[in-house]
Every structure is written in C-alpha cells, then in structure tokens.
Amino acid sequence: MNTATDRKPVSIIKTNEPIKEETKTIYMVNNFNLWYGENQALYEVNMGIPMNKVTAIIGPSGCGKSTFIKALNRMVELVPSVKMTGTIKYNDNDIFSSKYKVEDLRTSVGMVFQNPNPFPKSIYENVIYGPKTHGIKRKKILDEIAEKSLKEAALWDEVKDRLHENAFGLSGGQQQRLCIARCLAIEPDVILMDEPTSALDPISTTKIEELVQNLKKDYSIVIVTHNMQQAARISDKTAFFLNGEVIEYNNTDELFSNPNDKRTEDYITGRFG
Numbered sequence: 001m002n003t004a005t006d007r008k009p010v011s012i013i014k015t016n017e018p019i020k021e022e023t024k025t026i027y028m029v030n031n032f033n034l035w036y037g038e039n040q041a042l043y044e045v046n047m048g049i050p051m052n053k054v055t056a057i058i059g060p061s062g063c064g065k066s067t068f069i070k071a072l073n074r075m076v077e078l079v080p081s082v083k084m085t086g087t088i089k090y091n092d093n094d095i096f097s098s099k100y101k102v103e104d105l106r107t108s109v110g111m112v113f114q115n116p117n118p119f120p121k122s123i124y125e126n127v128i129y130g131p132k133t134h135g136i137k138r139k140k141i142l143d144e145i146a147e148k149s150l151k152e153a154a155l156w157d158e159v160k161d162r163l164h165e166n167a168f169g170l171s172g173g174q175q176q177r178l179c180i181a182r183c184l185a186i187e188p189d190v191i192l193m194d195e196p197t198s199a200l201d202p203i204s205t206t207k208i209e210e211l212v213q214n215l216k217k218d219y220s221i222v223i224v225t226h227n228m229q230q231a232a233r234i235s236d237k238t239a240f241f242l243n244g245e246v247i248e249y250n251n252t253d254e255l256f257s258n259p260n261d262k263r264t265e266d267y268i269t270g271r272f273g
C-alpha cells in the first residue's frame with residue numbers, strides 16, 4: 001500500500017552518474033507479455049537491465065512490478081495459469097529455453113522478499129544453507145563463506161558473537177540483512193529485491209539502502225519499491241510501470257527531474273497511485 005509519505009513530490013537527494021553507453025546489459029527483455037489465465041498482467045515489456053547498477057521498478061499497486069521481477073528468475077512460473085510470450089535473455093541466454101536449466105538461473109540470480117523470511121535455524125545455518133545444498137561440506141570453507149557474506153551484508157559486527165543463536169532472535173532489519181547475506185552466500189551476479197524495506201523502520205531502511213549502494217560494485221540489483229524517494233536515492237535507472245506497461249525507463253535523475261511522459265509526471269508528483 002502506498003502511504004501519504006510516498007506521495008510527496010520527489011526531491012533528488014543523490015544524483016547518479018548517467019549510465020554510460022558502454023555499460024553492459026545483464027538482462028535483455030524483448031516484447032515480453034504475461035497472462036495469469038485470461039488476465040494479461042504485462043504488455044510488450046522491452047528493457048535492458050544494466051550490469052553493476054541499481055535498477056528500480058516503480059508504479060502503483062497492481063501494475064505488474066512483482067510479476068516482472070519474478071519473471072526474471074522464473075519464479076512466476078510457480079503460478080500454474082501463467083502464460084508468456086516474448087523473450088528474456090540473461091547474459092545472452094534465453095531463460096525460457098529448454099536448454100537453459102532453471103537451477104543455473106537461480107544460482108546466478110538471488111532474491112530478497114518484502115518480509116524477512118529467515119529459516120527457523122541459527123544465523124550461521126541460514127547463511128550457509130545455499131552453499132551446503134550445493135555440496136560444500138568443509139567447515140573451514142563454510143565458516144569463511146558465512147563471515148564473508150555477513151560482512152558484505154553489513155551484519156557481521158552485530159552477530160559475530162551469536163552466530164549459533166536462532167535467527168528469529170534478530171530484529172526485523174537484521175533479519176532482512178541476514179536474508180541478503182543468505183542470498184550473497186550463493187555468489188549470485190544479480191539480486192532481485194521485492195520491496196525489501198517496506199516492512200522495516202526508517203533506521204533499518206537506511207541501512208539496507210546503504211547496503212544496496214555498496215553491493216552494486218559487485219552485483220546487478222533490481223529493486224521493486226513503492227517508495228519513490230527510495231528509488232530516487234538509490235537507483236541508477238528507473239522503470240515506471242502502469243497497468244502492466246513500461247511507460248518510461250530512463251536514468252533515474254532524468255526520469256524524476258524531467259519525465260518524458262505526462263503519466264510519469266503525474267505519478268511522481270503524487271497525482272495518482
């Protein structure tokens with residue numbers, strides 16, 4: 001749900017450097033359409049998602065933001081009635097091709113959800129869960145992975161003395177950083193984030209936003225957010241979705257300061273949504 005705060009006109013707190021032409025594209029989405037049964041949720045989506053940048057997906061409730069990012073890791077196919085046309089290429093591989101294994105895609109593309117969802121296990125076991133299921137058994141290596149991932153997720157200092165305590169003992173914001181650490185432990189190239197801060201308090205939100213900024217050195221990040229100030233603060237590119245269509249996709253500073261489409265302008269200035 002949008003809040004009144006989200007609807008305030010957006011001020012650019014941080015201007016991002018423009019995407020240079022030579023920036024590599026990690027995902028290329030072409031003429032992508034998606035239906036749930038008879039209802040079309042995405043229409044002719046065309047987007048290149050840049051490598052090592054933060055791409056924000058904004059738009060009003062029900063416009064297809066979650067559907068879009070769940071298509072990027074093929075999670076959307078868990079809904080049996082889903083039909084799709086068009087292509088999504090990840091590193092030049094057609095992700096829907098029968099030759100491309102969904103397991104390979106999921107190893108390269110991690111996901112963080114709206115509500116922190118740690119497993120009912122210790123902090124340590126949460127982080128090493130992925131590497132263990134991929135067959136890593138040596139304790140020394142698992143210890144190294146746990147420390148590295150928790151450091152990258154800016155959580156290590158807070159949990160290093162309680163690694164074997166239950167993850168549910170952490171605060172909501174810490175649990176979300178733990179989920180990010182769990183995602184980093186499988187060494188993905190891409191992190192998909194579906195409203196990762198909407199259940200968090202402002203301080204935890206700021207920590208996650210700072211973390212996202214640091215992580216883009218090593219990862220390509222796609223973040224769905226209802227919060228336009230957040231998109232303006234942390235993303236390099238922003239796509240505005242409306243009724244399943246991409247209305248505008250541009251460098252974030254340009255989209256917010258000089259939108260090309262009246263509907264984008266109306267949305268970012270709080271006239272609807």
Ligand SMILES: Nc1ncnc2c1ncn2[C@@H]1O[C@H](COP(=O)(O)OP(=O)(O)OP(=O)(O)O)[C@@H](O)[C@H]1O
Pocket residue numbers: 001036041059060061062063064065066067068079
């Ligand atoms: N599992 C599903 N089965 C049928 N229809 C669905 C399903 N999930 C989403 N939809 C429909 O697809 C459309 C897009 O939904 P989606 O959740 O992608 O939007 P959203 O922009 O992420 O919304 P919100 O901001 O409220 O999370 C909506 O009309 C929604 O009702």
